[in-house]
Amino acid sequence: xxxVHALLSASAAKRWINCPPSVRLTENMPDTPSEFAAEGxxxxxxxxxxxxxxxxxxxxxxxxxxxxxxxxxPLYTAEMDSCTDEYLDFILTIAHRYDKTKPxxxxxxxxxxxxxxxxxxxxxxxxxxxxxxxxxxxxxxGKGVPVSAxxxxxLKLYALGAIAEYSMLYCxxxxxxxxxxxxxxxxxxxxxxxxxxxxxxxxxxxxxxxLAYNGGGEFKCGDWCRFCKxxxxxxxxxxxxxxxxxxxxxxxxxxxxxxxxxxxTKAQTxxxxxxxLEEYALNAILSGSDIVGWKAVEGRSNRKITDVxxxxxxxxxxxxDEALLYERKPITLTELEKxxxxxxxxxxxxxxxxKPQGKPTLAPVDDKRKPYKPDINEMxxxx
Numbered sequence: 001x002x003x004v005h006a007l008l009s010a011s012a013a014k015r016w017i018n019c020p021p022s023v024r025l026t027e028n029m030p031d032t033p034s035e036f037a038a039e040g041x042x043x044x045x046x047x048x049x050x051x052x053x054x055x056x057x058x059x060x061x062x063x064x065x066x067x068x069x070x071x072x073x074p075l076y077t078a079e080m081d082s083c084t085d086e087y088l089d090f091i092l093t094i095a096h097r098y099d100k101t102k103p104x105x106x107x108x109x110x111x112x113x114x115x116x117x118x119x120x121x122x123x124x125x126x127x128x129x130x131x132x133x134x135x136x137x138x139x140x141x142g143k144g145v146p147v148s149a150x151x152x153x154x155l156k157l158y159a160l161g162a163i164a165e166y167s168m169l170y171c172x173x174x175x176x177x178x179x180x181x182x183x184x185x186x187x188x189x190x191x192x193x194x195x196x197x198x199x200x201x202x203x204x205x206x207x208x209x210x211l212a213y214n215g216g217g218e219f220k221c222g223d224w225c226r227f228c229k230x231x232x233x234x235x236x237x238x239x240x241x242x243x244x245x246x247x248x249x250x251x252x253x254x255x256x257x258x259x260x261x262x263x264x265t266k267a268q269t270x271x272x273x274x275x276x277l278e279e280y281a282l283n284a285i286l287s288g289s290d291i292v293g294w295k296a297v298e299g300r301s302n303r304k305i306t307d308v309x310x311x312x313x314x315x316x317x318x319x320x321d322e323a324l325l326y327e328r329k330p331i332t333l334t335e336l337e338k339x340x341x342x343x344x345x346x347x348x349x350x351x352x353x354x355k356p357q358g359k360p361t362l363a364p365v366d367d368k369r370k371p372y373k374p375d376i377n378e379m380x381x382x383x
Contacts, residue, residue: 008209010113010122013153015224017208020217022228029229036142039075043141044125046070047084048108051126054088055105080141082341083182087139090180090188091126094135103130104170111161116202117209124158132173134162134195143183145226148368149191152177153205156193160202163195182342221269231273232280241270265364 007023008016016023049070053063070076095103106127113120128135136158140147149155155177163172172195180188193201211217219236231237285296305311312325333353337345346353360372 006117006119006121008117008120008212010120010154010157012227013157015228016212017153017205018222018224019220019228020208020212021215021219022230022234023212024215025234026229031229035075036144039080040141042070042073042075043080043084044139046076046080047087047125047139050084050088051091051105051107054092055107077338078341079183079338082337082343083141084139085341085343086182086187087137087180090178091128091137094128094137094176094178098130101130103128104166109162109165111158111165113157113161113164113202115164116157116160116206118213120157120209121161122154122158124162127158127162129162129166129170129172132171133176134159134170134172134174135176135178136162137178137180140179140181141183142181146184146186146368147179147181147189149177149179149189150368151191152179155179156198156201159198163198223269226272232276237273241273264362268364 005011007027012023046067049063049066052058091105095105108123108125109127110121110123111127113122124136125139126135126137128137136155138149138155138158159175159177163175166172175193175195175198176190177193178188178190182188208217219234221237221240225231225234225237228234281291281294282296285291285294312322315325316322331339333345340348357374363369
């Protein structure tokens with residue numbers, strides 16, 4: 001995959017559309033590498049390989065060589081193999097809908113949307129076009145934050161770039177955006193928009209993109225701060241939270257339910273900000289900087305045996321029963337999926353796997369999940 005990013009990147013579109021000046025603020029800030037990012041990159045390499053093998057002419061020797069390299073990576077798992085299979089199956093399902101007309105499929109395609117955002121470009125995982133239908137399919141390997149295809153600005157920019165790229169060959173009327181994210185348990189999400197409505201959206205954000213490119217606009221905090229490189233040190237974000245001090249003072253009487261809702265919303269974002277501050281401060285101190293009033297200390301750790309096998313041999317030789325030294329318990333479903341693969345596990349014991357209703361938990365009103373309704377059978381002990 002290309003290792004270059006546009007200033008107005010598609011992946012950061014939600015942030016620069018909502019907070020234009022963040023683009024220039026973070027322009028020269030270094031990326032912070034993480035194992036999660038490296039894991040995602042490897043999963044994308046495997047997904048790309050499988051798609052190229054399916055839709056392009058690839059010598060078996062080349063495929064085997066690349067696959068062996070991927071599998072030799074310590075981050076590779078059977079779960080990764082299963083998730084990329086699910087991604088491939090999803091694309092094949094779309095392709096098979098057009099049984100009478102072979103769709104055009106392009107993989108890891110760099111698309112230019114500079115007519116919307118200056119110097120804008122990005123790489124779409126998969127573009128599929130047939131007749132007047134355009135499909136943009138994005139593979140997400142992360143499991144911490146579910147991403148929806150609905151009104152997704154990253155995918156909409158890719159679609160605008162694809163329409164411009166292939167306008168001489170295809171007259172696109174219908175645009176379908178898809179996100180395949182197997183590890184969240186939700187599988188995939190899809191959303192449809194007409195090409196004309198998409199074009200109107202592109203025109204509407206053009207002045208915002210110009211503001212962002214020139215470093216203009218106003219700072220604005222929101223969930224888009226999550227992946228901003230300035231999230232811990234941004235003054236606007238800090239001022240936003242310190243402003244809570246005036247509104248968070250408890251009145252003498254009890255808070256109303258509406259005030260509780262507002263306080264919860266503010267407290268949730270405040271909690272995320274505190275976590276960002278703690279991470280930044282710890283890294284700064286470990287790098288030699290001084291964060292006034294704070295220091296790095298050794299955290300709690302648990303005792304462990306350096307060599308379990310030899311230690312237990314000593315215990316057994318001193319009369320302790322081996323059965324008392326080990327605890328036998330089944331591995332979790334997640335561990336089983338990593339061992340067997342999700343697809344094979346469903347095939348073998350799918351009829352023995354159930355998903356009980358989860359416990360009720362608070363979520364913002366714009367959360368994609370349906371409102372909680374108690375399971376009648378569980379309430380009354382039914383089967």
